[in-house]
Amino acid sequence: MSLRRVFLVAALAAAGCGVLPAPAPTPTATGTALPPSPRPTITRTPTPTLSPTPANTPTPIWTPQGPDNVQVPILLYHHIAVSPIGSRYYVRPDMFDAQLKLLRAWGYQTISTKLLVKAITQGALLPPHPLLITFDDANEDNYTAAYPIMQKYGFTGVLYLPYDYIGTPNYLTVEQIKTMAAAGWEVGSHSLTHTANFPFLDPPALRAEVVDSRQKLTELLGLPILTFAYPFGDNNSTAVDYVHFAGYIAAMGATGFTANQGKGNLFVLQRCEIKGSDDVKSMTRFLPWLGDPSFLPTSTPTPTARPSRTPIPTYTQYPTRTP
Secondary structure, three states: OOHHHHHHHHHHHHHHOOOOOOOOOOOOOOOOOOOOOOOOOOOOOOOOOOOOOOOOOOOOOOEEEOOOOEEOOEEEEOEEOOOOOOOOOEEOHHHHHHHHHHHHHOOOEEOOHHHHHHHHHOOEEEOOOEEEEEEEOOEOHHHHHHHHHHHHOOOOOEEEEOHHHOOOOOEOOHHHHHHHHHOOOEEEEOOOOOOOOHHHOOHHHHHHHHHHHHHHHHHHHOOOOOEEEOHHHOOOHHHHHHHHHHOOOEEEOOOOOOOEEOHHHOOOEOOEEOOOOOOHHHHHHHOOOOOOHHHOOOOOOOOOOOOOOOOOOHHHHOOOOOO
16 A cells, blocks of 8 residues: 555544544733723813803993982973974974983983982982983873883883873873883872963962872872972972972972072972974983984984964863863
């Protein structure tokens, strides 16, 4: 038998017995194993939270004024509406809006009559540009037109009400007055009947106009009646004495041209009447503090000249009511 054949027979025999050749050894690495390389930590960039841009205007700091002489302009309006006859007592709503917009831009802030009186009599902290905005005669457009515009610019006002006018056609109702009072407005007396000869009434009639009007308004409205406004701004020493007697803390005139208020005129405070012929620029003549002129309108229309006419007596424009 050849040698090749002998090897073949031996291999087959070994296979039949289930003995397989030993596998070749796997080489083993020697030495200390290195730690695995650390994986890089992924840091997510947080999404920035958008916050409102802070206002550039700092909070105004209230400063002391008084006692005695203080600077507080008091503006006087009557109607906020378009006049059917070109009356001085009517300021158009768009013009009123423009005037208040300027006051707000120049930093004016309305205060109460009570705070004004405290500043005059004792001294008090007032905003940098304090202001009072008053409305005489209880006209209904004070609610329908003036009130929403005042709210728009964050102002509150003072209503001076003739008792007999309340609830009559075209004048404020009790509900309207209370709504405005709930929003921060004040209410004062403007007499009982708004008579044209107010200072010349006999003592009983004058007493009724001043003293009784306060009592009746308090009972009707359930609101504090702290100040009085003389009808047409007319007054004399007797009228002022009755205002003291009735317990009012101050009283308003209607013919002022300055913001100077003090103990000497506490019962005839200077009010500056804003007429229908006044525009935004002319209104500023009553203001003690002027702001950025860029807020003034670039052009103000010149009122069209009207033919002269005989004015209607003022007292015929007001209603009467039996209380």
